[in-house]
Amino acid sequence: MTDSLILGLSSGSACLATCGMVMFPYLMAGSSGVKRIAVDLSLFLITRFVIYFILATLSWYFGQALFSNPVVRNIVPGILYIFFAVMLIWYSIGKNRSPNCPAKIVKTINNNRLVPILLGLINSLGFCPALFIILTKGATQGTLVQSYLAFLAFFIGSSIWFLPLPLAGKIRKKEVLKNIGILATGLAGIIFLIKGITNLIGGIING
Amino acid sequence: MKKVKIIAGISWAIFCLILILILFPGLNSFSGSVSKLPFMKLNPRYTGGEIANQVIQERCTLDIRKPVFNGFLKERTSGFVQLDWHGTIPEMIKDSIDYDHDGNMDFCILVDRKNSKTVLDPISKKVKGVVISTPTSYGWAVRIGLLK
Amino acid sequence: MDNTLKVAGMRKSFGKSLLFTLPMFLITFMFMTGGKPNFSDPASGLAMLTAFLLVNVLYFFMHYTGKTDRYRAVLFIIFALSLSYTLIHNMLEVRKSMSFSQADILECKIPFCHLVIPMMILPAAFTKSIIFPGSIISGFANISSMVVLWLVATLVLGRGFCSWGCFYGGWDDGFSRIRKRPVIKKISELWKWMPFAVLLMVVLSAALTMMPTYCSWICPFKAVTEFERVTSVESATKAGIFLSLFGGLVVALPVMTKKRTQCSFLCPLGAINSLSNKITPFTVKIDKDACNECFKCVGVCPLYALTTDDIKAGKVSLFCSKCGKCVDACSRNAIHYGIRGIPSGTMKNFSRNLFLFVSFLFMAIFSSGSIINTFHGLLKLIF
Structure with missing residues (x-):
């Protein structure tokens, strides 16, 4: 669970840095006080939770079907970890990162009620390397419960960053937080790169 | 206001000068006070836990420590129990251990000190394997992995 | 001419520099010898004397030349090397590895x-x-x-x-x-x-x-x-x-x-x-009136603590480690050691003297044990 939580925490900060400023005005649109903000934020987080729950289930079943051989179970995820970790590190290097948030699509939606749910959907299904890594992890867990726990840790880690979203306008040094978040994402990439290499070596030795 | 700031700044700097002057002569005393703070004790994951039971053997003593499942916010599902032999230890150590004091043996352990080989025979399903087995300055120590 | 005068302001005469070194001399003497220098083991005595002289000569030159970083760095680097030597030496002796x-x-x-x-x-x-x-x-x-x-x-x-x-x-x-x-x-x-x-x-x-x-x-x-x-x-x-x-x-x-x-x-x-x-309480300050924005200080900062924007804003960033490299590089003495609360450009000498005494004393005493130990080891190796 530790590495999932760290992955969530690091990628969550970078995710907030990229998407927070897009999501903030929509989450707050037409808001009439703390209650409305809390409801919108809860809808957003619940949507993410549900999506991750579904992904945890799907990834585990796919993992069971695809990685039945114990050697393949180490080697393939090892390669996937290395590939996605390199992607995550690549993403953390400024010039390779897309400055646009996919959540911009909500600009076309008129129904304010749907906005937090759509944002949650887009945010949790955004094809980022961190999601690919957690999918790989979910697929290689021994039991379905362990897969749920990995996703839960990832959800908690990444959600913490969204909780102060209502205060986003008051944070003075957003650029600093963004920089630290992006660098932390790169570090999480390095952790998973080492994990991938260890898995791969373990798989080759056992094979 | 400007004068107040200047005086406050200089006073703070002078205080820091005094602090540095007394730091080294008073280091033992300051360290002694800090060591008494409630959090200044080593985590059981490092000390091996408190001694729960002492078994006096023919020429040596076996300390069975309390199982350690220590975690950050809550106890973990896996941990270890540490065994320490001290005194005049035989070349081959062979002991049966009941670490949870339920009256039933949980595992048997055999340590061949000469060849640094440790063989664990788990009886309880909670016993996972040997984590560490090493000579120490006082004799020999073993950590056995456990499930809660 | 104006620049020369400003740099000279940080320098001190030989006698004044000796006077400023005297407290450091006495305190380091007390700490290194415990008040009673012991020369019964010549190697230990010589090692202690060398370390004692090194520390005080460096501190003297900080005052005499008005430069900080080059003398700080000598002790700082010796400290790092000697600590590694002490640790490795201890480990090899105790653990053979x-x-x-x-x-x-x-x-x-x-x-x-x-x-x-x-x-x-x-x-x-x-x-x-x-x-x-x-x-x-x-x-x-x-x-x-x-x-x-x-x-x-x-x-x-x-x-x-x-x-x-x-x-x-x-x-x-x-x-x-x-x-x-x-x-x-x-x-x-x-x-x-x-x-x-x-x-x-x-x-x-x-x-x-x-x-x-x-x-x-x-x-x-x-x-x-x-x-x-x-x-x-x-x-x-x-x-x-x-x-x-x-x-x-x-x-x-x-x-x-x-x-x-x-x-x-x-x-x-x-x-x-x-x-x-x-x-x-101790900071590095920028005297905007004296600064001609040559940005020499930005180039020499070893910790990326200074940017051209910082200089223009008249503030050093929180990354500053007060090493003194920028202070030494400034020909106009526009960037200088300061004390919180004291406006930049004022009480430069007082602030520098106080900061140097506090920081150098800490380093001198903290490092003395491992430096003496290293000198002792080297002397034993040579003789």
Whole structure:
């Protein structure tokens, strides 16, 4: 669970840095006080939770079907970890990162009620390397419960960053937080790169 | 206001000068006070836990420590129990251990000190394997992995 | 003419410099000898005398020449080398190896270092215990005394600890001085936030694993102190990481950039010390009236603590370690040591004298043990 939580925490900060400023005005649109903000934020987080729950289930079943051989179970995820970790590190290097948030699509939606749910959907299904890594992890867990726990840790880690979203306008040094978040994402990439290499070596030795 | 700031700044700097002057002569005393703070004790994951039971053997003593499942916010599902032999230890150590004091043996352990080989025979399903087995300055120590 | 006068303002006459060195002379004498110099063992006596003279001559020259960094760096680098020598020498004598064994961990015999402090905080708060296999109060480099030393030094010097107190900083400081001109001149501003990202990661991972993860997996200085014996793929990976980070961040990059890259881009304690720069009484100030915006100070800063924007705004950033390199580079004395609350451009001499006394005294006493020990070892080796 530790590495999932760290992955969530690091990628969550970078995710907030990229998407927070897009999501903030929509989450707050037409808001009439703390209650409305809390409801919108809860809808957003619940949507993410549900999506991750579904992904945890799907990834585990796919993992069971695809990685039945114990050697393949180490080697393939090892390669996937290395590939996605390199992607995550690549993403953390400024010039390779897309400055646009996919959540911009909500600009076309008129129904304010749907906005937090759509944002949650887009945010949790955004094809980022961190999601690919957690999918790989979910697929290689021994039991379905362990897969749920990995996703839960990832959800908690990444959600913490969204909780102060209502205060986003008051944070003075957003650029600093963004920089630290992006660098932390790169570090999480390095952790998973080492994990991938260890898995791969373990798989080759056992094979 | 400007004068107040200047005086406050200089006073703070002078205080820091005094602090540095007394730091080294008073280091033992300051360290002694800090060591008494409630959090200044080593985590059981490092000390091996408190001694729960002492078994006096023919020429040596076996300390069975309390199982350690220590975690950050809550106890973990896996941990270890540490065994320490001290005194005049035989070349081959062979002991049966009941670490949870339920009256039933949980595992048997055999340590061949000469060849640094440790063989664990788990009886309880909670016993996972040997984590560490090493000579120490006082004799020999073993950590056995456990499930809660 | 005007410039010359301003630089001369930081210099002192021979007699005045001696007078300013006298308190340092007396205090270091008391600390190094305990008031009773002992020459019964000539090698020990000579080692002590050499260390004592070295410290006081360097301090004298700081006043006599008006320059800070070059004399600070000499002691700082010797401190780093001598500490590594002392540690390695002790380990080779006691353990016959630079690596520590599982028994050393089980018996909590690992010397504590200040880099563990950030990782101690959360477990200490939540579990009321320390996650390090060292000794709380007794023995060499025990946890309590190292915490006290770091706490006081950080309170007094802020990030100045990284240039006046850290016994590792001298390594990359030394390597950053090897070349005359840098090979790599431009590094993205983004990287200077890396220590905060490392801090975030190691604090969290240490709390969750209950292990000082920075020490176990990252610390480049394991390469010159002590590390876990290589007995498995994991310990070999760790040793590989230590060596490559030391080679890259402490040796190669400082040589190529002329910057202290380990301190700038990795050290999590540096991040905490940067924050403490907000409360320390001693700062580096910019006298905007005297500054002609030549930006020499920006170029020489070894920690990426100064940017052209900072100079224009008249403020140094929180990354400043008060090493004095920028102060020495400024021909107009526009960037200078200051005291919080005192307006920039005023009381420059007073602020510098007070800061130098406090910071140099800390470094001199903190380093004296290992320097004497190293000189003693070298003398024994020669004779």
